[in-house]
Amino acid sequence: MQFDDKVPIYYQIKNYLYHEMLTGQLTPGAKLPAIRQLAVDLTVNVNTVQRALGEMITAGIVTSKRGKGNFVTTDTARLAQLKEQLTMEQLERAYEQLHALNLTDDEIIAGLKQYIAQRGQQHD
Amino acid sequence: MQFDDKVPIYYQIKNYLYHEMLTGQLTPGAKLPAIRQLAVDLTVNVNTVQRALGEMITAGIVTSKRGKGNFVTTDTARLAQLKEQLTMEQLERAYEQLHALNLTDDEIIAGLKQYIAQRGQQHD
Amino acid sequence: MQFDDKVPIYYQIKNYLYHEMLTGQLTPGAKLPAIRQLAVDLTVNVNTVQRALGEMITAGIVTSKRGKGNFVTTDTARLAQLKEQLTMEQLERAYEQLHALNLTDDEIIAGLKQYIAQRGQQHD
């Protein structure tokens, strides 16, 4: 995995794991990979993974069972709420950034459509 | 100005100044505010502003004239290119993040439209 | 049984068993539940129970008879002393903690009375 050096790594790991949950790679109740395994896979220190996990535990998305591992919450309402929240955050940030570049609302939507169309061509 | 504490401040200042240029607050050839003034306005240390400026100079967007101050480049093609580049970066990142949240292309566009509509209501 | 995850589980098990003895669930000379049974009841690993028992044996509160099991000491003076000691420890800690929160002696007593009164209402 590639990390953006402008943002803390633990923060990116947290987002990465959230994405895994929201896209069904990690289903509710599923066991997360062992912390040490994640550290190896992401070529990152164990403590860094732990910090990401710690925040997810505090947020109620992950529960830790002593000696057994970390597990995705089975509270699907909580997961749905997380998805909603992350989506809104992304939309808000993207909109504000593009708006700041002096694009009108219509230009922003048009730009996005165009981007997706182009991308489609490249990836097909 | 509000700073996101997950991203280096100098980096956010750079973006802020780019935006000023692209939205016409700072026209080609215009003199940038004095570094010390910027530091005061942004309630930030002088060193931090200096770092942001340094990167803009390296990128050829700002030229520094000894004893006179810093100026926006008069190379309008360079500015247009910058806008294009920043726009694409934003679109790409937004798309990838939302895609990672398991939204389809259509859902992303619909979500953005909806976000803009909602926002319009709030701000009108 | 609920465990406080800030304190070692073996330590909490030890306290739990002491309480059983002091409240008469486990009388002097009584046989303790089998280690494996305790582990199941407390949903805890056998090793963890064993560790708690080990410390109680060292403290002279429990005696182990090979092949027969573990038994509460018949030394009632020892048990009385244990109760006295645990009570004082609790009082001391509670007092110090509340004192550290800037409560006066009178406020501490008043607070405790109030807490008990409230609790009585809830549980009646």
Add this chain to the structure above:
Amino acid sequence: MQFDDKVPIYYQIKNYLYHEMLTGQLTPGAKLPAIRQLAVDLTVNVNTVQRALGEMITAGIVTSKRGKGNFVTTDTARLAQLKEQLTMEQLERAYEQLHALNLTDDEIIAGLKQYIAQRGQQHD
């Protein structure tokens, strides 16, 4: 400072600092000692102090200012709430522990009064 080795050190540091705030050693808006200084004073690693601080920041009791230090919140309502919460937690735990030792409500109150009286003699 003496640490109880049954509870995480960062946890005890957090409580220690909370107490400092509630007893007026650290007033609202006051600057906390530098992290490195705290680490030296408490003969503990910098990271351990930072972990305690991190939780206080998340809880909204402390705010961090880049390059300047950490400060007690000026939100006195938040501080009052914290005191209330910590007091209740202490009372609840003390009560339950003593209750578990087979003391009646009256015995608990009497025991506390007696403890305070004894203590008064010792300390006068």
Add this chain to the structure above:
DNA sequence: GTGGTCTAGACCACA
């Protein structure tokens, strides 16, 4: 095997 805590030490961003 699995997570939790802590240390020593380094490097960076910011004032």
Add this chain to the structure above:
DNA sequence: GTGGTCTAGACCACA
């Protein structure tokens, strides 16, 4: 000077 992040490595509690 002051805080934030990360690493390497150790030791412990628990299953």
